[in-house]
Structure formats: C-alpha cells, structure tokens
Amino acid sequence: TATDGLFHVSDWFPTIAALVHERTGKSVDLVNEIDGVNNAPMIFSADPSNRHEILHQLNGGNQAYRLGDYKIIIGNAGEYDGYNYHEGRPVISMKYDEPTTFLGKLKCSVGLCGSLGDYIIDPVDGARVRLYNLAEDPSETYNIADKNPEIVKEMRDRLFDLQAIVMPPQANLQNPAAHQKKSGGIWRPWRTDVDESKVSYSILHKTEL
Numbered sequence: 001t002a003t004d005g006l007f008h009v010s011d012w013f014p015t016i017a018a019l020v021h022e023r024t025g026k027s028v029d030l031v032n033e034i035d036g037v038n039n040a041p042m043i044f045s046a047d048p049s050n051r052h053e054i055l056h057q058l059n060g061g062n063q064a065y066r067l068g069d070y071k072i073i074i075g076n077a078g079e080y081d082g083y084n085y086h087e088g089r090p091v092i093s094m095k096y097d098e099p100t101t102f103l104g105k106l107k108c109s110v111g112l113c114g115s116l117g118d119y120i121i122d123p124v125d126g127a128r129v130r131l132y133n134l135a136e137d138p139s140e141t142y143n144i145a146d147k148n149p150e151i152v153k154e155m156r157d158r159l160f161d162l163q164a165i166v167m168p169p170q171a172n173l174q175n176p177a178a179h180q181k182k183s184g185g186i187w188r189p190w191r192t193d194v195d196e197s198k199v200s201y202s203i204l205h206k207t208e209l
C-alpha cells in the first residue's frame with residue numbers, strides 16, 4: 001500500500017509502542033512528553049496520517065518547514081539538483097502562472113524554473129521566503145508565497161514558536177585525539193580521565209518535531 005501521508009523519524013517509537021500495546025496489552029511509561037505521533041493506522045489501514053507538520057531545518061537564517069501540503073523555505077534554498085519528476089509517473093501539470101519577469105523567463109528557458117532568485121522579501125524582517133504546494137508542485141518549481149500571504153504568515157509564526165524551544169546549534173571544535181584512525185577505524189569515546197561528577201548534562205525535555 002502506498003501513501004503520501006507525512007511520517008517523521010520521531011514517529012517510529014510511538015507507532016511501535018502502540019503496536020506492542022495492541023498485541024500484548026503492555027504500555028511504555030514515558031518520562032517526558034515525546035515529539036512523535038502514532039502512525040500505525042496510516043501504515044496498516046491506509047488511514048490519513050496523524051502528523052500534519054514537519055520541521056526540516058531551523059538553523060540560524062535558513063529554515064524549512066512543512067504544514068500539510070505546503071512547504072516554506074526561509075533563506076538559502078540550496079542548489080537546483082535537476083529533479084522534476086518521479087520516473088514511471090506522469091509529469092505534473094503545473095497550475096501556476098509562468099514567470100513574467102525577464103530573469104524568470106530566462107531561467108525557465110534553460111530549465112531552471114524556480115531554482116534561483118525566485119524568493120520574495122518579507123517586509124517584516126527582510127527574510128527571503130519561498131512557498132510551495134507539494135501536492136501540486138513536488139519539484140518545488142513555482143514559488144507561490146506572494147499569492148498566499150496568509151499561509152506564509154501562519155507558517156512563519158509557527159517557525160518563530162519553534163525557535164523558542166529547539167536546541168540551539170552547537171559548533172564543536174575538532175579534536176584530533178577523537179579521530180577514528182586512533183581507534184582502528186571506529187568512532188568511539190576516547191577520554192578516560194573525565195571526572196563524571198564534574199560533567200554537566202543538559203536535558204532538553206521537549207524539542208517539538
């Protein structure tokens with residue numbers, strides 16, 4: 001059975017836990033609230049997905065977030081990889097206007113529709129914004145942000161909420177002593193002189209998604 005419902009890696013644990021409970025009657029006692037959702041009904045009964053959003057990236061100025069069929073990208077969208085359809089499936093018939101600017105037409109003439117410079121500027125903070133309807137445009141070819149300001153606002157508001165609770169990125173310095181070549185090609189802990197009583201462990205109870 002094929003499905004296009006959303007599924008995040010964090011959904012595996014609650015999904016498997018639900019199956020275990022159904023077959024054995026045993027439940028898992030959670031210490032903290034978890035981010036995943038039980039998606040067993042989608043897998044085994046082709047029900048709609050219980051997940052409605054996925055946070056793809058939230059790193060500084062670059063952000064990517066999906067809500068239902070919509071995906072928003074803030075900042076650098078990356079390089080165009082040439083993808084435009086799935087082999088064996090019909091080519092998607094785009095429902096959006098062709099580019100009207102000279103630059104847009106020039107890009108499309110060489111197969112780069114929607115890949116470079118097609119963002120809009122959010123007047124609130126000057127962010128570069130792209131919005132795509134993945135159900136109609138899985139190639140993320142046409143930016144529809146300017147036509148859907150309400151959706152852009154809803155998704156950006158959600159991103160601002162997530163920024164307040166996610167673990168901040170860490171820039172760890174490289175230590176030559178930790179390299180795998182020092183351990184026979186295996187990545188493993190290398191310190192043996194650490195006083196555990198002086199180690200500070202930070203536990204983030206809920207990260208959302």
